[in-house]
Amino acid sequence: MVKELLKIFANYTRSLEIFYLLNNLKMAVRLDANQDELAKIKDFCSKNNLFLEISDFKVVKTADRGKGNYANIVKRVSINNANPGLYHLYISRDKNKANFLKILESKNDDRAVGEILGYPECCIDFFTKNRKKQEKIQNDYMLPTLNNSNGFEFPFYTNHAMRYFDITLLSHFPHDFNCKESVNIAKENLRTIKKYSPELAGKFENMLKSAVLYTENDGIFAFKDYKLKDNILEYDEIMPTIKNELFNQLSQNKKIEIISKNKVKIGNKILDDSGFMIFT
Ligand SMILES: [Zn+2]
Structure with a gap:
């Protein structure tokens, strides 16, 4: 099923949104799409008895510095x-x-939009509180979330940093990497993916269990098969969003x-x- 969705929705992040909708895990979703x-999406919706509304505006994206093509x-x-x-x-x-979602978004009512999209109340609060500050930088809530979170080791379910590699179980920024409601949503999503494709669920779980080094402007780096001892992280392979000077240093030092x-x-x-965060 997800394979079929990928043909129309191109990446996992968008395909899974529709997958959750079809499985009644979400009441509504918001996506972006070019002409x-x-x-293709219009055709898909009419065949699957889904209602589609289109914004009265378009959005133009600016690619973030150091985050691949992510905007x-x-x-x-x-x-x-x-x-x-x-x-x-x-x-x-x-x-x-x-229809309601379209109207609310046109009015910039983030809170009501978040509620229809099924985001936890605590994470909506966090988003609206940090929005002004984040808009001035790269609109990415990773560091505020990390600062809200106790320690740097978290359950893999809330690893929203991997969305830069098209892997995530969440549609929202968690307010804390230990956010219970976000963990429950991600668990339910993964359980449903597993019913259709144990292989895909396994791939997601494996990718989400990683160490991540996040920088605002110099890229995001994920490490698999790492060892952490006495606060030294050792690794062989690195997944980068960008191959820059920092990537070269990380590759040479291997710790x-x-x-x-x-x-x-x-x-x-x-x-x-x-x-720096570790998801297990
Ligand atoms: Zn939360």
Whole structure:
């Protein structure tokens, strides 16, 4: 089923949103799509009795620095703007919900949008509280979440850092990597994926169980098969969002000293304002 969805929705993140909707884990979803994708998605929705509403605006994305092609910053433009841009799509089995979601988003009512999308109250609070500050940087809530979280070792269910590699079980930013409600949502999602494809569920679980070094502007690096002893992380392989100077240092040193969850040492270089986390 997910394989079929991938043909239309192109990546796991979007395909799984629809998968959750079809399995009644979500009441409504919001996606973005370009003009070409829109035709395919319209067809899919009508065949599956899903209601689709399309935004009256388009969004233009600015790729983040150091995060592959990932874009957290989006700008709204008029539907008649010459820039190709992306439409926001609101999809639900319930026509009113799809419509309501479209109206609420046009009014920038983040709280009500989050509620219809099924986000936990604690995480909606966190999002609205941090929004102004995050909009000025890269609109990525990773460090505020890490700072809210006790320690740096967390359940793999809330590993939202792997979304930079198209792997996540969440549709929202968790307010804390130990957020119980987020863990429950992710567990339920994984359980449902497993029913259809034990193989895909296994792949997700394996990828989410990783150590992650996050930087705002110099890339995100995931480590599999690592060893952590006395705050020294040793590893062989690195998954990077970008192959830059930092990636070269990480590849040469093959170890990181964890001074604190916001401060690490690679060779002689101290990296401040970073985020280090382990998901198990
Ligand atoms: Zn929460």
